[in-house]
Structure formats: C-alpha cells, structure tokens
Amino acid sequence: MPHTGALHEAMKFETLAVHAGRRPETATGSVAPPLYLSTTFERDPQMMPLGGHTYIRESNPMQTILEDALAPLEGGAGALVFASGMAAGVALLQTLPAGAHVLMPDDAYYGWRVAAQEFLPQWGLTSSFCPMDDLDAVRRALTPATRLVFVESPSNPLLRISDIAAIAEATRASGARTVVDNTFATPALQRPLDLGADIALHSVTKYFGGHSDVQGGALVFRRRDETFEKAAHIRHILGAVLAPFNAWLVLRGLRSLAVRVAAHSAHALAVARALERHPAVSRVNYPGLPSHPGHAVAVRQMSGFGGMMSFHVKAGREAAIAAVGKAKLFVRATSLGAVESLIEHRATSEGAGSTTPQDLIRLSIGLEHPDDLIADLEQALC
Numbered sequence: 529m530p531h532t533g534a535l536h537e538a539m540k541f542e543t544l545a546v547h548a549g550r551r552p553e554t555a556t557g558s559v560a561p562p563l564y565l566s567t568t569f570e571r572d573p574q575m576m577p578l579g580g581h582t583y584i585r586e587s588n589p590m591q592t593i594l595e596d597a598l599a600p601l602e603g604g605a606g607a608l609v610f611a612s613g614m615a616a617g618v619a620l621l622q623t624l625p626a627g628a629h630v631l632m633p634d635d636a637y638y639g640w641r642v643a644a645q646e647f648l649p650q651w652g653l654t655s656s657f658c659p660m661d662d663l664d665a666v667r668r669a670l671t672p673a674t675r676l677v678f679v680e681s682p683s684n685p686l687l688r689i690s691d692i693a694a695i696a697e698a699t700r701a702s703g704a705r706t707v708v709d710n711t712f713a714t715p716a717l718q719r720p721l722d723l724g725a726d727i728a729l730h731s732v733t734k735y736f737g738g739h740s741d742v743q744g745g746a747l748v749f750r751r752r753d754e755t756f757e758k759a760a761h762i763r764h765i766l767g768a769v770l771a772p773f774n775a776w777l778v779l780r781g782l783r784s785l786a787v788r789v790a791a792h793s794a795h796a797l798a799v800a801r802a803l804e805r806h807p808a809v810s811r812v813n814y815p816g817l818p819s820h821p822g823h824a825v826a827v828r829q830m831s832g833f834g835g836m837m838s839f840h841v842k843a844g845r846e847a848a849i850a851a852v853g854k855a856k857l858f859v860r861a862t863s864l865g866a867v868e869s870l871i872e873h874r875a876t877s878e879g880a881g882s883t884t885p886q887d888l889i890r891l892s893i894g895l896e897h898p899d900d901l902i903a904d905l906e907q908a909l910c
C-alpha cells in the first residue's frame with residue numbers, strides 16, 4: 529500500500545523522496561521496484577481487468593507507481609507523467625478551450641516560446657509574453673480571456689525570479705490558473721502548490737532523472753479536478769505516454785533527489801561567488817547571490833537556489849564562445865540537472881529566433897568538487 533496522505537504531511541522532504549509511493553512487492557519481496565514492460569493486461573472471464581489496467585497507453589503499472597511517488601513530493605492531489613516535459617506542458621495547453629489566452633514569461637524556456645508562437649494559433653489559442661518578475665506587468669497583461677498563466681522561476685536561461693504567491697493570487701482573482709515550471713528548482717527547493725499555484729510542471733529529464741539518461745515530464749495538480757481528468761484523457765488518446773523503463777529510471781532518480789539537489793546548490797553557490805569576482809565576467813545570474821534582483825523573493829519562496837546559473841562575458845559573444853570552447857571539465861552540451869557539469873553558449877544552442885543575450889554562458893553545475901569546476905572556468909576565461 530502507498531503511504532497515506534497524513535503520513536506524507538508529517539515527513540521531511542528527504543524522507544518523502546526515499547519513501548513516497550513505495551509499496552511492498554508481495555510476490556517476490558523485492559525492495560527495488562519491479563519493472564513492468566507489458567503493453568497489455570489480462571481480463572477475467574467477465575472481461576474485468578485483473579489488475580486495474582487494460583492497455584499501456586490508457587494506464588500502466590509503472591506510470592501509476594511513479595505518479596504515486598511524485599504527487600506527494602509537490603504536495604499535490606494527483607500527478608500525470610508524460611513522454612517529455614514539453615509533452616506535459618502541451619497536454620495542459622490542450623485542455624484549454626478555443627479562444628483562451630495564455631500568459632507566458634518573456635524569459636520562458638525557448639520550447640514554450642516556440643510552442644506559443646507556432647502551435648497555439650493553430651489550436652485557436654492566443655498568447656502574450658510579459659516580465660513575470662514585474663507583478664504590475666503581470667496584472668496589466670491578464671485579460672478576460674486568460675485561462676492559464678505560465679510561470680518559470682528560476683527562469684531559463686536568465687534565472688529570473690517571479691513571486692509565485694503574488695502571481696497565483698492575481699491569477700486566481702482574474703479566474704485563471706497558474707502553472708509553474710518547477711524544473712530548475714525541483715520540489716526539494718520550492719513547492720509552487722504550497723505557494724498557491726494550481727499545477728507544478730516538470731521536465732523530469734533533468735534533476736528527477738539526474739543522470740542524463742532518461743526523458744520524461746510531469747504535471748502535479750493541487751486538485752484532481754476537471755483539468756486533471758482532461759489532461760489524462762489527452763494523454764490516453766493522443767499518446768504522449770512515458771515509456772515504462774523511463775518511469776523506472778525516473779523513480780530511481782527521485783529517491784536521491786534531495787541529497788543531489790543540496791549538493792548541486794552548494795557547489796553552484798561556490799561557483800557563482802567565484803564568477804562574480806572574475807574580471808572577465810560582467811554579471812552572474814544566480815538567485816543565491818545577494819546582487820541578484822530577485823534574491824529577496826528567492827529567499828522567501830525557496831529553501832536553496834539550485835544548480836543552474838548563467839553569466840555574461842564582458843568581451844561579448846566571440847569571447848563567450850571561445851571560453852565555452854576552452855572548457856576541459858565542463859561538458860559542452862545542452863540540458864541540465866545531472867551529475868556532470870554542463871556548459872553552453874545558450875544562444876547558439878537555441879538557434880534562430882533565440883532572444884538570449886549573445887554574451888551569455890549557461891552552466892548546469894554537477895556533483896564534481898566546486899574547486900575543480902572553478903579552476904576549469906578560470907582557465908577557460910583567461
């Protein structure tokens with residue numbers, strides 16, 4: 529049996545991450561969760577499903593095990609997992625009626641921006657962008673047609689901080705819902721539903737998986753309401769289902785989420801402080817630094833500042849690209865949230881249409897010793 533809600537509420541996050549959704553494997557006594565790969569499920573003579581499932585795309589045991597573990601981590605009433613983070617967000621967008629307006633951060637993950645510009649119009653939805661770290665701008669941008677406000681805090685790649693509680697309150701007052709892309713922070717550091725948001729969204733490809741070897745996405749809902757049911761139906765019919773082995777890998781990853789994120793955060797703070805002192809760097813975007821304009825809000829709504837940061841190279845684009853090229857320990861690759869540190873010239877990774885400053889380098893700080901990471905950046909920047 530999964531743990532009860534009351535027990536979950538009494539547990540510290542570290543304990544919850546290890547035990548949430550665990551169930552005894554009575555058939556074998558296996559402590560590690562089983563991996564069920566079956567695409568189809570047997571029925572009894574009356575055609576009733578023997579184990580509650582019928583076909584993998586509708587529901588399957590791995591999906592259920594992972595969702596039972598994820599929902600309590602975000603303090604939600606229910607979770608839905610998807611084939612990718614994008615698929616999770618798109619399913620949510622597809623729950624909206626034609627004519628609805630979606631408000632997005634002007635510094636959203638570029639996938640959301642491309643989706644809003646290229647696909648929302650085809651689905652009869654409208655969207656607009658505003659600086660989510662400016663509450664007055666958010667209030668002005670809400671329209672009577674707004675049904676969903678997308679928040680990303682910290683944002684990708686500028687690490688801007690939005691006041692989740694204040695935005696959720698303004699959004700609720702206007703009759704819309706707030707979804708927070710919590711991929712950078714993870715529930716180990718920030719729980720948007722506790723701050724008043726309706727839905728937390730994750731690319732579990734990142735910190736939940738934690739090892740650069742699995743793709744997936746998740747929505748965690750405050751209530752198992754109509755939107756939850758619609759998103760589940762969209763996944764069932766349209767098919768953005770998480771593969772069973774991927775669910776197993778994410779489940780394995782989330783058991784160590786708390787300790788990994790604590791280490792990522794400590795290492796990132798050390799790297800951010802060193803970069804801030806570096807003469808070749810004009811600005812460091814890391815919410816843990818008192819110089820960050822969103823630091824006070826971050827202190828209020830986060831219990832740590834995470835492993836992601838970006839910084840601007842004084843000498844501009846070519847110098848930034850040259851520094852990325854000289855990295856020896858940092859791996860030149862996109863994505864984030866895994867054990868190895870990654871470095872990228874973000875505008876190049878995003879490609880045509882990128883709005884990211886050309887002098888910006890994005891770092892995902894891994895689990896290496898921060899002194900080694902700092903030494904690598906120092907040699908790369910000289």
Ligand SMILES: Cc1ncc(COP(=O)(O)O)c(C=O)c1O
Pocket residue numbers: 612613614615637639680684709711712730731732733743744745863
């Ligand atoms: C903040 C954020 N949200 C969503 C996504 C999309 O996730 P996925 O690549 O799993 O579709 C990403 C991917 O990089 C991301 O960084």
